Amino acid sequence: MRLPLPPSWRRAVAAVATSLLLAACAGTAGSPSITVSDIRAPAPAGPNGAVYLTLRNDGDGDDRLVSASSDAAGNVEIHESTMTDGTMSMRQVDGVDIPAGGEAVLETGGFHIMLIDVRDDLAEGDTFDLTLAFETSDDQTVEAQVVPLVP
Protein backbone atom coordinates (compact mmCIF):
# COMPACT_ATOMS: atom_id res chain seq x y z
CA MET A 1 0.00 0.00 0.00
CA ARG A 2 1.37 3.38 -0.95
CA LEU A 3 -0.03 6.39 0.83
CA PRO A 4 -0.24 9.55 -1.33
CA LEU A 5 1.65 11.60 1.23
CA PRO A 6 4.86 13.61 1.22
CA PRO A 7 7.84 11.59 2.54
CA SER A 8 7.98 13.46 5.85
CA TRP A 9 4.29 12.67 6.52
CA ARG A 10 4.85 9.03 5.62
CA ARG A 11 7.65 8.83 8.16
CA ALA A 12 5.39 10.44 10.77
CA VAL A 13 2.58 7.99 10.02
CA ALA A 14 4.96 5.06 10.23
CA ALA A 15 6.26 6.28 13.58
CA VAL A 16 2.73 6.69 14.95
CA ALA A 17 1.75 3.23 13.69
CA THR A 18 4.82 1.65 15.25
CA SER A 19 4.30 3.29 18.61
CA LEU A 20 0.61 2.34 18.62
CA LEU A 21 1.53 -1.24 17.79
CA LEU A 22 4.06 -1.37 20.62
CA ALA A 23 1.71 0.33 23.06
CA ALA A 24 -1.19 -2.01 22.26
CA CYS A 25 0.94 -5.13 22.62
CA ALA A 26 3.01 -4.12 25.61
CA GLY A 27 -0.08 -2.90 27.39
CA THR A 28 1.71 0.11 28.80
CA ALA A 29 -1.41 2.22 28.49
CA GLY A 30 -1.93 2.42 32.26
CA SER A 31 -0.41 1.43 35.54
CA PRO A 32 -0.57 -1.97 37.23
CA SER A 33 -2.16 -2.61 40.60
CA ILE A 34 -0.94 -5.80 42.24
CA THR A 35 -2.67 -7.69 45.05
CA VAL A 36 -0.93 -10.68 46.63
CA SER A 37 -3.06 -13.50 48.00
CA ASP A 38 -3.06 -17.19 48.95
CA ILE A 39 0.51 -17.03 50.26
CA ARG A 40 1.76 -20.33 51.64
CA ALA A 41 5.08 -22.00 52.31
CA PRO A 42 4.90 -25.78 52.74
CA ALA A 43 7.01 -26.90 55.71
CA PRO A 44 10.48 -27.46 54.21
CA ALA A 45 11.59 -31.09 54.09
CA GLY A 46 15.07 -30.51 52.68
CA PRO A 47 17.58 -27.69 52.41
CA ASN A 48 15.29 -25.68 50.13
CA GLY A 49 11.71 -24.51 50.50
CA ALA A 50 9.09 -22.99 48.26
CA VAL A 51 6.53 -20.21 48.53
CA TYR A 52 3.38 -20.26 46.44
CA LEU A 53 1.05 -17.31 45.95
CA THR A 54 -1.30 -15.58 43.57
CA LEU A 55 -0.54 -12.16 42.07
CA ARG A 56 -3.63 -10.35 40.83
CA ASN A 57 -3.27 -7.29 38.62
CA ASP A 58 -6.39 -5.11 38.71
CA GLY A 59 -4.63 -2.22 37.02
CA ASP A 60 -4.59 -1.40 33.32
CA GLY A 61 -0.85 -1.88 32.80
CA ASP A 62 1.17 -5.07 32.70
CA ASP A 63 3.68 -5.86 35.41
CA ARG A 64 6.17 -8.56 36.24
CA LEU A 65 7.46 -10.15 39.43
CA VAL A 66 11.22 -9.82 39.05
CA SER A 67 12.66 -10.92 42.39
CA ALA A 68 11.92 -11.80 45.97
CA SER A 69 13.88 -11.66 49.20
CA SER A 70 13.48 -12.94 52.75
CA ASP A 71 15.45 -13.37 55.93
CA ALA A 72 14.06 -16.90 56.11
CA ALA A 73 16.53 -18.16 53.51
CA GLY A 74 20.13 -17.72 52.49
CA ASN A 75 19.03 -16.86 48.97
CA VAL A 76 15.68 -16.42 47.23
CA GLU A 77 15.10 -17.08 43.54
CA ILE A 78 12.14 -17.52 41.21
CA HIS A 79 12.02 -21.01 39.67
CA GLU A 80 9.81 -22.90 37.30
CA SER A 81 9.18 -26.65 37.25
CA THR A 82 8.32 -28.09 33.86
CA MET A 83 7.52 -31.56 32.67
CA THR A 84 8.63 -32.83 29.26
CA ASP A 85 7.95 -36.41 28.19
CA GLY A 86 7.58 -37.55 31.78
CA THR A 87 10.75 -35.81 32.98
CA MET A 88 10.59 -33.03 35.55
CA SER A 89 13.05 -30.19 35.26
CA MET A 90 13.47 -27.07 37.33
CA ARG A 91 15.14 -23.87 36.22
CA GLN A 92 15.61 -20.36 37.50
CA VAL A 93 13.60 -17.71 35.65
CA ASP A 94 14.11 -13.95 35.56
CA GLY A 95 10.51 -13.13 36.31
CA VAL A 96 6.83 -13.97 36.05
CA ASP A 97 4.46 -11.85 33.94
CA ILE A 98 1.35 -10.43 35.58
CA PRO A 99 -0.84 -9.14 32.72
CA ALA A 100 -3.16 -6.19 33.20
CA GLY A 101 -6.53 -7.46 34.35
CA GLY A 102 -5.09 -10.94 34.89
CA GLU A 103 -3.13 -12.90 37.42
CA ALA A 104 -0.05 -15.02 37.87
CA VAL A 105 -0.58 -18.14 39.92
CA LEU A 106 2.55 -19.60 41.49
CA GLU A 107 1.73 -23.20 42.34
CA THR A 108 3.24 -26.65 42.71
CA GLY A 109 4.51 -27.96 39.39
CA GLY A 110 4.77 -24.47 37.88
CA PHE A 111 6.38 -21.28 39.16
CA HIS A 112 7.52 -20.99 42.76
CA ILE A 113 9.60 -18.68 44.87
CA MET A 114 12.47 -20.86 45.98
CA LEU A 115 13.94 -20.44 49.46
CA ILE A 116 17.50 -21.69 49.12
CA ASP A 117 19.13 -22.76 52.39
CA VAL A 118 15.86 -22.14 54.15
CA ARG A 119 15.94 -21.60 57.92
CA ASP A 120 15.78 -25.09 59.37
CA ASP A 121 13.70 -24.09 62.40
CA LEU A 122 10.63 -23.15 60.36
CA ALA A 123 7.64 -25.19 61.47
CA GLU A 124 3.98 -25.34 60.57
CA GLY A 125 2.18 -22.22 61.74
CA ASP A 126 5.30 -20.03 61.72
CA THR A 127 5.28 -16.88 59.62
CA PHE A 128 8.04 -14.95 57.91
CA ASP A 129 8.30 -11.81 55.80
CA LEU A 130 8.76 -12.03 52.06
CA THR A 131 9.48 -8.95 49.97
CA LEU A 132 8.37 -9.04 46.34
CA ALA A 133 9.90 -6.73 43.76
CA PHE A 134 8.07 -5.84 40.56
CA GLU A 135 9.16 -4.34 37.30
CA THR A 136 6.77 -1.39 37.62
CA SER A 137 4.91 -1.47 40.93
CA ASP A 138 6.50 -0.69 44.28
CA ASP A 139 7.95 -3.53 46.37
CA GLN A 140 5.49 -5.31 48.63
CA THR A 141 6.37 -7.11 51.85
CA VAL A 142 3.91 -9.87 52.65
CA GLU A 143 3.67 -12.42 55.43
CA ALA A 144 4.09 -16.05 54.40
CA GLN A 145 2.73 -18.77 56.64
CA VAL A 146 4.29 -22.20 56.93
CA VAL A 147 1.62 -24.77 56.09
CA PRO A 148 1.61 -28.60 56.10
CA LEU A 149 3.26 -30.21 53.06
CA VAL A 150 -0.11 -31.64 52.06
CA PRO A 151 -3.00 -29.23 52.63
Place this chain on the structure above:
Amino acid sequence: MQMRRRALGVACVLALTACGTATGAANDEAGTQGDSAVARRAAAQLEVEALPGIGGGPFEGRELDPPLVTPRFTLTDTAGQPFDFARDATSPVTMLYFGYTSCPDVCPAHMAALGKALSELPAEQADQVQVVFITVDTLNDDGARLRDYLDNFDPGFVGLTGTADEVNTALRSVGLAPTAISTEDAFPPQHPSDVLAYTGDRRAHVSYPFGSPPSAFARDIPRLIDLSSADGEAAARFAEPGTAEEVA
Protein backbone atom coordinates in the same frame (compact mmCIF):
# COMPACT_ATOMS: atom_id res chain seq x y z
CA MET B 1 -5.47 15.49 8.09
CA GLN B 2 -7.92 13.14 6.42
CA MET B 3 -5.04 11.00 5.28
CA ARG B 4 -3.42 10.98 8.64
CA ARG B 5 -6.65 9.83 10.30
CA ARG B 6 -6.91 7.00 7.83
CA ALA B 7 -3.35 6.06 8.51
CA LEU B 8 -4.05 6.00 12.24
CA GLY B 9 -6.97 3.70 11.56
CA VAL B 10 -4.70 1.39 9.63
CA ALA B 11 -2.19 1.44 12.48
CA CYS B 12 -4.89 0.52 15.00
CA VAL B 13 -6.11 -2.34 12.84
CA LEU B 14 -2.52 -3.52 12.46
CA ALA B 15 -1.97 -3.29 16.20
CA LEU B 16 -5.15 -5.20 17.01
CA THR B 17 -4.41 -7.82 14.38
CA ALA B 18 -0.88 -8.35 15.64
CA CYS B 19 -1.99 -8.71 19.27
CA GLY B 20 -5.03 -10.75 18.33
CA THR B 21 -2.89 -13.20 16.41
CA ALA B 22 -0.56 -13.71 19.34
CA THR B 23 -3.42 -14.18 21.80
CA GLY B 24 -5.26 -16.47 19.43
CA ALA B 25 -2.20 -18.65 18.99
CA ALA B 26 -1.74 -18.93 22.75
CA ASN B 27 -5.38 -19.86 23.21
CA ASP B 28 -5.23 -22.44 20.44
CA GLU B 29 -2.21 -24.02 22.05
CA ALA B 30 -3.87 -24.16 25.46
CA GLY B 31 -7.02 -25.56 23.90
CA THR B 32 -5.15 -28.27 22.08
CA GLN B 33 -3.24 -29.26 25.19
CA GLY B 34 -6.45 -29.40 27.19
CA ASP B 35 -8.22 -31.52 24.60
CA SER B 36 -5.37 -33.96 24.23
CA ALA B 37 -5.04 -34.29 28.01
CA VAL B 38 -8.74 -35.10 28.23
CA ALA B 39 -8.43 -37.56 25.36
CA ARG B 40 -5.42 -39.21 27.00
CA ARG B 41 -7.25 -39.55 30.29
CA ALA B 42 -10.30 -41.00 28.56
CA ALA B 43 -8.13 -43.45 26.64
CA ALA B 44 -6.26 -44.47 29.78
CA GLN B 45 -9.54 -45.04 31.58
CA LEU B 46 -10.86 -47.23 28.78
CA GLU B 47 -7.69 -49.30 28.84
CA VAL B 48 -7.90 -49.83 32.57
CA GLU B 49 -11.53 -50.81 32.36
CA ALA B 50 -10.68 -53.27 29.63
CA LEU B 51 -7.79 -54.80 31.56
CA PRO B 52 -8.88 -58.21 32.84
CA GLY B 53 -7.98 -59.30 36.34
CA ILE B 54 -7.99 -55.87 37.92
CA GLY B 55 -11.17 -55.57 39.92
CA GLY B 56 -12.82 -52.53 41.36
CA GLY B 57 -12.87 -50.33 38.27
CA PRO B 58 -10.16 -48.10 36.91
CA PHE B 59 -7.20 -46.97 38.93
CA GLU B 60 -6.77 -43.35 39.93
CA GLY B 61 -3.20 -43.66 38.65
CA ARG B 62 -2.22 -44.07 35.03
CA GLU B 63 -2.11 -47.57 33.62
CA LEU B 64 1.18 -48.57 32.03
CA ASP B 65 0.64 -50.56 28.89
CA PRO B 66 2.73 -52.60 28.60
CA PRO B 67 3.58 -52.78 32.30
CA LEU B 68 7.18 -52.19 33.35
CA VAL B 69 9.20 -55.18 34.50
CA THR B 70 10.82 -55.06 37.96
CA PRO B 71 14.23 -53.47 37.40
CA ARG B 72 17.61 -54.98 38.29
CA PHE B 73 19.90 -52.69 40.23
CA THR B 74 21.67 -52.48 43.54
CA LEU B 75 22.14 -49.17 45.38
CA THR B 76 22.98 -48.23 48.97
CA ASP B 77 20.33 -47.60 51.61
CA THR B 78 20.49 -44.91 54.27
CA ALA B 79 22.06 -47.34 56.74
CA GLY B 80 24.90 -47.93 54.28
CA GLN B 81 23.71 -51.40 53.32
CA PRO B 82 23.34 -52.64 49.73
CA PHE B 83 19.75 -52.70 48.51
CA ASP B 84 19.09 -55.06 45.60
CA PHE B 85 15.72 -53.88 44.34
CA ALA B 86 14.66 -57.18 42.79
CA ARG B 87 15.60 -59.07 45.97
CA ASP B 88 14.92 -56.58 48.76
CA ALA B 89 11.74 -54.79 47.65
CA THR B 90 9.64 -57.56 49.14
CA SER B 91 6.40 -55.79 50.08
CA PRO B 92 3.28 -56.67 48.07
CA VAL B 93 3.34 -53.09 46.76
CA THR B 94 6.50 -51.03 46.17
CA MET B 95 6.19 -47.35 45.26
CA LEU B 96 9.36 -46.25 43.46
CA TYR B 97 10.32 -42.63 42.91
CA PHE B 98 13.40 -40.76 41.72
CA GLY B 99 13.97 -37.31 43.24
CA TYR B 100 16.44 -35.29 45.31
CA THR B 101 16.36 -33.66 48.70
CA SER B 102 16.94 -30.06 47.58
CA CYS B 103 13.95 -30.29 45.22
CA PRO B 104 11.50 -27.97 47.01
CA ASP B 105 8.47 -28.35 44.79
CA VAL B 106 7.58 -31.58 43.05
CA CYS B 107 9.43 -34.18 45.17
CA PRO B 108 8.06 -33.21 48.59
CA ALA B 109 4.55 -32.94 47.12
CA HIS B 110 4.78 -36.54 45.87
CA MET B 111 6.33 -37.91 49.08
CA ALA B 112 3.89 -36.02 51.29
CA ALA B 113 0.94 -37.35 49.30
CA LEU B 114 2.23 -40.91 49.73
CA GLY B 115 2.95 -40.39 53.43
CA LYS B 116 -0.48 -38.95 54.03
CA ALA B 117 -2.21 -41.75 52.12
CA LEU B 118 -0.34 -44.39 54.13
CA SER B 119 -1.09 -42.66 57.42
CA GLU B 120 -4.80 -42.68 56.62
CA LEU B 121 -5.03 -46.32 55.52
CA PRO B 122 -5.59 -49.13 58.04
CA ALA B 123 -2.24 -50.40 59.34
CA GLU B 124 -2.74 -53.85 57.79
CA GLN B 125 -2.88 -52.19 54.36
CA ALA B 126 -0.22 -49.54 54.94
CA ASP B 127 2.17 -52.23 56.20
CA GLN B 128 2.04 -53.93 52.79
CA VAL B 129 3.45 -50.90 51.01
CA GLN B 130 7.10 -49.93 50.80
CA VAL B 131 8.16 -46.55 49.42
CA VAL B 132 11.60 -46.41 47.79
CA PHE B 133 13.12 -43.00 47.00
CA ILE B 134 16.24 -42.93 44.82
CA THR B 135 18.23 -39.71 44.70
CA VAL B 136 19.30 -38.26 41.35
CA ASP B 137 21.49 -35.73 43.16
CA THR B 138 24.48 -37.97 43.65
CA LEU B 139 26.69 -34.93 44.22
CA ASN B 140 24.96 -33.72 47.35
CA ASP B 141 22.64 -36.36 48.76
CA ASP B 142 24.23 -38.90 51.08
CA GLY B 143 22.53 -41.46 53.28
CA ALA B 144 22.24 -39.17 56.30
CA ARG B 145 20.74 -36.28 54.32
CA LEU B 146 18.33 -38.64 52.58
CA ARG B 147 17.26 -40.20 55.92
CA ASP B 148 16.69 -36.78 57.42
CA TYR B 149 14.60 -35.76 54.41
CA LEU B 150 12.46 -38.90 54.22
CA ASP B 151 11.77 -38.87 57.96
CA ASN B 152 9.64 -35.77 57.30
CA PHE B 153 7.19 -37.99 55.46
CA ASP B 154 7.54 -41.45 56.99
CA PRO B 155 10.51 -42.97 58.83
CA GLY B 156 9.75 -46.22 57.00
CA PHE B 157 10.50 -44.80 53.55
CA VAL B 158 13.61 -46.38 52.04
CA GLY B 159 16.21 -43.97 50.63
CA LEU B 160 18.81 -45.12 48.13
CA THR B 161 22.01 -43.45 46.98
CA GLY B 162 24.77 -44.45 44.62
CA THR B 163 27.24 -43.09 42.12
CA ALA B 164 25.89 -41.26 39.07
CA ASP B 165 26.62 -44.38 37.00
CA GLU B 166 24.75 -46.59 39.45
CA VAL B 167 21.70 -44.32 39.51
CA ASN B 168 21.75 -44.07 35.71
CA THR B 169 21.85 -47.85 35.56
CA ALA B 170 18.81 -47.97 37.83
CA LEU B 171 16.96 -45.44 35.66
CA ARG B 172 17.72 -47.40 32.50
CA SER B 173 16.73 -50.65 34.14
CA VAL B 174 13.39 -49.20 35.20
CA GLY B 175 12.79 -48.26 31.56
CA LEU B 176 12.22 -44.57 32.14
CA ALA B 177 13.39 -41.78 29.93
CA PRO B 178 17.03 -40.99 30.67
CA THR B 179 17.45 -37.97 32.89
CA ALA B 180 20.33 -35.73 33.80
CA ILE B 181 21.95 -36.82 37.05
CA SER B 182 23.49 -33.90 38.92
CA THR B 183 27.00 -32.90 37.94
CA GLU B 184 29.12 -29.87 38.77
CA ASP B 185 27.85 -28.31 35.54
CA ALA B 186 24.27 -29.57 35.57
CA PHE B 187 22.26 -28.58 38.60
CA PRO B 188 19.48 -29.01 39.50
CA PRO B 189 19.16 -32.53 38.11
CA GLN B 190 16.15 -33.77 36.18
CA HIS B 191 14.05 -36.66 37.34
CA PRO B 192 11.09 -38.77 36.18
CA SER B 193 7.81 -37.20 37.21
CA ASP B 194 5.93 -40.39 38.12
CA VAL B 195 5.80 -42.69 41.12
CA LEU B 196 5.78 -46.30 39.86
CA ALA B 197 3.71 -48.91 41.70
CA TYR B 198 5.25 -52.41 41.51
CA THR B 199 3.05 -55.30 42.56
CA GLY B 200 3.62 -58.94 43.49
CA ASP B 201 3.64 -60.07 39.87
CA ARG B 202 6.91 -58.17 39.50
CA ARG B 203 5.39 -55.58 37.24
CA ALA B 204 4.45 -51.92 37.51
CA HIS B 205 0.96 -51.66 36.01
CA VAL B 206 0.20 -48.22 37.34
CA SER B 207 2.13 -44.97 37.69
CA TYR B 208 1.23 -41.78 39.51
CA PRO B 209 1.98 -38.57 37.65
CA PHE B 210 2.96 -35.40 39.39
CA GLY B 211 -0.04 -33.88 41.15
CA SER B 212 -1.57 -37.18 42.26
CA PRO B 213 -3.35 -36.39 45.55
CA PRO B 214 -3.20 -38.55 48.70
CA SER B 215 -6.71 -39.80 47.86
CA ALA B 216 -5.47 -41.30 44.58
CA PHE B 217 -2.88 -43.40 46.41
CA ALA B 218 -5.29 -44.24 49.24
CA ARG B 219 -7.95 -45.45 46.81
CA ASP B 220 -5.57 -47.49 44.67
CA ILE B 221 -3.38 -49.12 47.33
CA PRO B 222 -6.00 -51.70 48.45
CA ARG B 223 -6.53 -52.63 44.80
CA LEU B 224 -2.80 -52.88 44.19
CA ILE B 225 -2.55 -55.18 47.20
CA ASP B 226 -5.39 -57.26 45.72
CA LEU B 227 -3.54 -57.37 42.43
CA SER B 228 -0.51 -58.75 44.28
CA SER B 229 -2.42 -61.35 46.26
CA ALA B 230 -4.58 -62.37 43.29
CA ASP B 231 -1.63 -64.49 42.28
CA GLY B 232 -0.89 -66.77 45.21
CA GLU B 233 2.66 -67.33 44.09
CA ALA B 234 3.53 -63.69 43.97
CA ALA B 235 5.20 -63.66 47.36
CA ALA B 236 7.25 -66.74 46.51
CA ARG B 237 8.52 -65.07 43.36
CA PHE B 238 10.03 -62.27 45.39
CA ALA B 239 12.34 -64.82 46.97
CA GLU B 240 13.45 -65.96 43.51
CA PRO B 241 14.55 -62.93 41.57
CA GLY B 242 15.84 -65.22 38.82
CA THR B 243 12.29 -66.00 37.76
CA ALA B 244 11.38 -62.40 37.00
CA GLU B 245 11.57 -62.77 33.23
CA GLU B 246 9.52 -65.96 33.25
CA VAL B 247 6.42 -64.25 34.56
CA ALA B 248 4.06 -63.70 31.66
